[in-house]
Amino acid sequence: MGSGVVLPQAAGSAPGEPLPVFNPGAGQYSWLVPLVYEDAMIGFVEISTTGSFLRSASFGTAQSLSAWTNGAEIKAVAERHREPDERFGEPQLTYDGAPTRTAWAVPVFGNGGLVATIFVTGADAYRRDAVTESAPSIDGLGRCRGDSGS
Amino acid sequence: MAELLGKRQTQELAFLELSALRLADVLPQSFERARIARAGTVIFDLTGVPLFRRLPLAKGRGKVGYADIAVNPVMGEALLGVTSGVNWNQAELREAAQAAARRHRWRFDTIRFVAYSFPKIAAQFLLRGREVGMLELFSWQPVPEQPQERELTEPGNFERWSYVEAAGRSGAARAGRLEERIGLWRETFTPRRLGAIDMARIDRTALSRYVELRPLWETRKLHYTTRDADHSPCFEVRGQETSVWCVGASSQMFLEFWRYEYSQTRIANELGLGTKANPNGLPYNRVGDVPIALEALSSKAMDVVMHTNPSWSLFRGEIRANRPLISFVPGHSRAVAGYYSGLLSMAGMPPFRGLLVYDPWPPNSGAITQWENFDLQTYQYAYTAKLPLV
Numbered sequence: 001m002g003s004g005v006v007l008p009q010a011a012g013s014a015p016g017e018p019l020p021v022f023n024p025g026a027g028q029y030s031w032l033v034p035l036v037y038e039d040a041m042i043g044f045v046e047i048s049t050t051g052s053f054l055r056s057a058s059f060g061t062a063q064s065l066s067a068w069t070n071g072a073e074i075k076a077v078a079e080r081h082r083e084p085d086e087r088f089g090e091p092q093l094t095y096d097g098a099p100t101r102t103a104w105a106v107p108v109f110g111n112g113g114l115v116a117t118i119f120v121t122g123a124d125a126y127r128r129d130a131v132t133e134s135a136p137s138i139d140g141l142g143r144c145r146g147d148s149g150s
Numbered sequence: 151m152a153e154l155l156g157k158r159q160t161q162e163l164a165f166l167e168l169s170a171l172r173l174a175d176v177l178p179q180s181f182e183r184a185r186i187a188r189a190g191t192v193i194f195d196l197t198g199v200p201l202f203r204r205l206p207l208a209k210g211r212g213k214v215g216y217a218d219i220a221v222n223p224v225m226g227e228a229l230l231g232v233t234s235g236v237n238w239n240q241a242e243l244r245e246a247a248q249a250a251a252r253r254h255r256w257r258f259d260t261i262r263f264v265a266y267s268f269p270k271i272a273a274q275f276l277l278r279g280r281e282v283g284m285l286e287l288f289s290w291q292p293v294p295e296q297p298q299e300r301e302l303t304e305p306g307n308f309e310r311w312s313y314v315e316a317a318g319r320s321g322a323a324r325a326g327r328l329e330e331r332i333g334l335w336r337e338t339f340t341p342r343r344l345g346a347i348d349m350a351r352i353d354r355t356a357l358s359r360y361v362e363l364r365p366l367w368e369t370r371k372l373h374y375t376t377r378d379a380d381h382s383p384c385f386e387v388r389g390q391e392t393s394v395w396c397v398g399a400s401s402q403m404f405l406e407f408w409r410y411e412y413s414q415t416r417i418a419n420e421l422g423l424g425t426k427a428n429p430n431g432l433p434y435n436r437v438g439d440v441p442i443a444l445e446a447l448s449s450k451a452m453d454v455v456m457h458t459n460p461s462w463s464l465f466r467g468e469i470r471a472n473r474p475l476i477s478f479v480p481g482h483s484r485a486v487a488g489y490y491s492g493l494l495s496m497a498g499m500p501p502f503r504g505l506l507v508y509d510p511w512p513p514n515s516g517a518i519t520q521w522e523n524f525d526l527q528t529y530q531y532a533y534t535a536k537l538p539l540v
Contacts, residue, residue: 043517053502053523057509060387060516096393098481100519101511119393121512126393137431138397138483 013037015045016065021102022094029099030054034065041065046102055100063122068104078106078118081127086110091120096128155221157189159332160203164219165349166335167229168207172354173363177232181207184214184352191240192221193271194264196296196312201265202230206238207352213237218269224317226324228331231269243287247273250290256282266293266310284310371488371506372407376472385474385487387508388414389516392429396483397421399510400476401444403485407474408535410448420447437478437531444535452535460532462503462524465489468534477507478531484509486532490521500525 016034023029028049035043035058043058066073074091082088089107096103096119103119108127116129155163164186171177190205201222207214216238218230240263247261251273258275264284266272272286272293284293286308296310317324338360347356374380385407390399391414398418405412415426420443424430432440441454457464460477466489468475475486488506504521511517 048526052526054526055504055507055519055522057507057517057519059512060389060518061514063512063515098479100479100482100484100509100522101396103512122515124393124513124515126513137394137433138437138478138481 013042016041017069018047019069019093021046022092024094024105029095032093032102034068036065037062039065041068067120067122074104074120075106077120077123077125078104081116081118081125082108083110086115089114153223154200155223157203160205160219160221161186161188161349162339162344163228163332163335164203164205164217165347165352166339166357167219168217168232168352169354169357170361171229171232172352173357173361177352178234180209180234181214181232181352182354184209185350186217186352188350190216191238191263193218194262194274195222195314196264196266196310197314199314201225201268201313204238204263220328222314223325223328224314224321226327228328243273246290247275247285247287250285251275251283254283254285254292258282263287265313267308268313272310366494367490367492369488369490370466370469372469372474373472383487383506385485385508387516387518388510389512389514390510391415391514392426393513394429394431395423396510397432397440397476397478398423399516400483400485400508401440401447403508403510404474404476404533404535405444405447407487408448408452408537412447417443417447432483440476440533444533448535451537451539453538454533454535457532457534458530460529464532464534465505465524466491473534473536476533477505477529480528480530482511484511484519488520489524 013035016036018031018033020028021030021032030049031047033045033047034041035045040062041059041064042062043056045056046054048054067077071091075088078088086108089109091104091106094103094105095101103121106118106120107114108116108118114130116127118125118127168177168181168186172181184207187206190203192200193202193204195201199222202218202220202225204216204218206216215232215234215236217232220228220230244261251258256275258277260276262274262276264272264274266284266286270286272284274284275282285291286293293310294308314321343360371383372385373382374384386403388399388402390396395414395418398414398421401417401421402412402414405417418424418429421432421439422436423432438456441456444454445452465475465486469487469489477484477486485508486505487508490504492501492503494501503524505524507519507522509517509519
């Protein structure tokens with residue numbers, strides 16, 4: 001980046017532990033470095049795996065740091081969209097459709113294997129069933145079950 | 151030898167150079183209004199001529215640091231360096247040097263500070279004008295004698311060499327450079343102007359009255375109007391209220407800039423994005439519906455245009471005209487409210503270009519991306535609006 005580039009204003013914020021962001025298929029897409037103020041994640045910087053600056057951002061509403069970094073907490077948020085006979089796989093930080101739609105993907109398994117993915121973005125979550133088929137749209141991949149939470 | 155700079159001239163230079171660095175934000179706020187010592191400490195060359203003055207900078211009783219300002223034109227530059235957070239106390243250093251010299255049982259009548267290997271400094275002890283010893287500051291190690299015939303190689307890490315002698319023939323050219331710089335300052339800062347300024351303290355405001363800052367980048371964010379003084383960015387982020395309503399949320403941000411305040415549900419309805427309980431995204435075969443919906447929501451007051459594969463100049467031009475854009479990238483939609491363009495680049499690399507993106511993702515929060523690397527993103531469509539009746 002050129003000199004003089006202004007990153008998100010956050011007096012006292014510090015970079016947190018970088019998180020690998022994976023492509024939905026396979027392979028790493030980028031590194032996401034949280035910008036942390038006390039126990040809140042107020043934004044992030046995203047760097048490609050080749051070291052190129054992709055973007056830096058500050059959230060409209062500060063997010064809980066653990067909601068973006070703690071696997072157990074991410075599963076707890078996803079729990080709202082899990083059916084009684086389903087079980088979770090390991091969450092992975094990825095993106096939903098467009099690379100700037102960063103989210104934790106929690107795979108959901110039923111008797112027939114993978115039945116859905118629950119995307120968790122901080123305190124919000126939504127579910128996309130594996131059987132969903134729809135035309136590509138600007139907002140992700142298609143119709144979802146449920147809304148994005150509270 | 152070119153004429154040495156006097157004490158007053160050195161202080162003028164210190165004020166101008168340090169205030170200019172403050173104006174450019176190269177020096178942090180902690181330096182603003184710091185007091186510049188009038189005389190400081192003269193640092194000599196091994197040949198015995200003064201090289202520069204080390205001027206402590208202080209605020210009240212707090213020490214901010216110090217600046218080294220040339221007094222000898224052979225240095226070629228006015229400001230040699232600024233050090234922050236380190237105290238330079240000449241009296242204490244003299245005391246420590248005397249104590250160290252006593253351990254060597256040296257007899258001396260003069261102590262002076264010398265750049266024995268610029269910028270490394272030592273205390274030189276003289277008796278009737280002749281050196282009896284030299285101790286490096288702080289380590290208080292004796293500095294070895296200068297070799298009789300130095301080989302033409304880089305000096306070792308603990309070896310004395312004269313800056314003036316090393317400058318040799320290039321000294322005259324360097325002196326010209328400093329004189330030229332002083333001349334440039336004097337074109338703007340006449341004795342009359344300088345006489346009206348308190349030069350004892352670093353002051354970016356005093357300098358800003360006469361100096362135009364030319365930035366190394368160009369940037370613009372949406373303002374309340376096109377007047378530069380109006381507040382900016384005049385834009386608010388809105389999180390998408392469902393996981394698939396990024397077009398709705400982007401439209402909401404876009405419309406609100408023009409003071410059309412609708413709920414996202416209402417906008418989604420106009421765009422055919424379903425309901426909050428049963429939402430859907432905007433299919434690609436309906437990207438042309440966006441201008442129709444936006445114009446309808448403005449009661450036809452807005453003239454909305456869709457652009458395919460929008461260029462940098464489109465984004466830049468719209469922002470400079472104080473108009474936001476909606477930007478579609480593959481699978482996502484956001485609003486754009488500013489840009490940044492570097493004017494300098496590293497060798498072989500294009501200058502950085504970035505957009506100020508108001509991203510409705512994550513849901514119910516959104517994020518302000520400052521900046522999105524323009525050269526690493528695919529821009530599929532953009533929407534712009536004008537008010538033809540204004």
